Amino acid sequence: MRLATAANEAYTASLAVSELLGCKQCGGSRGQDEELGIRIPRPLGHGPSRFIPEKEILQVGSEDAQMHTLFADSFAALGRLDNITLVMVFHPQYLESFLKTQHYLLQMDGPLPLHYRHYIGIMAAARHQCSYLVNLHVNDFLHVGGDPKWLNGLENAPQKLQNLGELNKVLAHRPWLITKEHIEGLLKAEEHSWSLAELVHAVVLLTHYHSLASFTFGCGISPEIHCDGGHTFRPPSVSNYCICDITNGNHSVDEMQVNSAGNVAVSDSFFEVEALMEKMKQLQECREEEEASQEEMASRFEIEKRESMFVFSSDDDEVTPARDVSRHFEDTSYGYKDFSRHGMHVPTFRVQDYCWEDHGYSLVNRLYPDVGQLIDEKFHIAYNLTYNTMAMHKDVDTSMLRRAIWNYIHCMFGIRYDDYDYGEINQLLDRSFKVYIKTVVCTPEKVTKRMYDSFWRQFKHSEKVHVNLLLIEARMQAELLYALRAITRYMT
Secondary structure, X not given: OOOOHHHHHHHHHHHHHXXXXXXXXXXXXXXXXXXXXXXXXXXXXXOOEOOOOHHHHOXXXXXXXXXXXXXXXXXXXXXXXXXXXXXXOOOHHHHHHHHHHHXXXXXXXXXXXXXXXXXXXXXXXXHOOOHHHHHHHHHHHHHOOOOHHHHHOHHHOOHHHHHOHHXXXXXXXXXXXXXXXXXXXXXXXXXXXOOHHHHHHHHHHHXXXXXXXXXXXXXXXXXXXXXXXXXXXXXXOOXXXXXXXXXXXXXXXXXXXXXXXXXXXXXXXXXXXXXXXXXXXXXXXXXXXXOOOHHHXXXXXXXXXXXXXXXXXXXXXXXXXXXXXXXOOOOOOOOOOOOOOOOOOOOOEEOOOOOHHHHHHHHHHHXXXXXXXXXXXXXXXXXXXXXXEEOOEEOOOOHHHHHHHHHHHHHHOOEEOOOOOOHHHHHHOOHHHHHHHHHHHHOHHHOOHHHHHHOOOOOOHHHHHHHHHHHHHHHHHHHHHHHXXXXXXXXX
């Protein structure tokens, strides 16, 4: 894909500065800055993502009017081109919808004041220990006049926002536990109560930022240079390497090892793509020949739901949240737990009884006009987005694969589609891919580069970013379905 020069210009400027200062890797001078007594920040990473090579994100290309407009609008609205935007640029149609929705949620007329919106974004991102998003919205919160005291900890925020903490917690980690009592507690809190319109705005913001935290970790988004972890002030080393080389492991020996390992993987991953293509063909033929009964379909859903509980990573250790993030939420020990473990039984959420298209969409649009339309458009773009390619293959119908990914995520949340054969999921999604999906969606703070590299090894990075778009939108819809169903039950 050839991307807009707007992004290139931003990075070209920073590279020009680096060259003037001496080191092309990190901008470090060999003496000039010491003579001036200036501490110049040097980027710790290379490019917007730790998982995707910078050269694949920012290719030098011809002028792209659509992307140039998108970047200009984003910069005008936020005063920056953040790394999330620069990675989403692989898919301009989705990016346009995403930016439009986020702009409306944060800056256009709505039930909540601006500083509340950014603070809720901080609360939501903090639940997944996403310091990247927390840092961005701390700055935005202060920029729109938010009280700095609130940033010392959730206990310093107004009681009304503190009351939202329980919903934030359950929605982020175990949304199937949300009941109309959660909603009633917020709407009937006397002087600290929420209105229905305010609550819908808050719920949409919470689900938006829980999902965006999944994208941030799933794509290995690097910290912005002005944020913690995005830069260093340490001087260059005495060798030919700068401190950024050492920090990022950019040694020639390592590179040779990576390249040789990559060559070994290429042949294996080629056969993985061929096998996946063959499975898709076989499943399509089976569909045409016979259709499973409703009882069999229900049974296959229950089997897949149970099996999803046993998908976990070998890296599945607890991640201790840092104080600067954990102060924005309560009950730091509360996290994701499979809904059927420890003797707990949660009834299956049947989409035919409550779905986004027939129920959630209209409720959101009624209480927070236009937002339902924007979210619906974003869901549809992510779900239907295709370039009819799979790795090196062209003219491929990927709808079966996209539906398997979407429905697997909803299955992990206990949501069932009566017309879907869940037996297809095990045919199309291998274990390493399931580990990645479950980690990104349920415990994104535990995602590693090894997980990202281990699935779909022959696929392009743009295709893996597309996978992440499917993951975050399916997750957001699942959270919304549980929250909006609880609001509907309270209203009726």
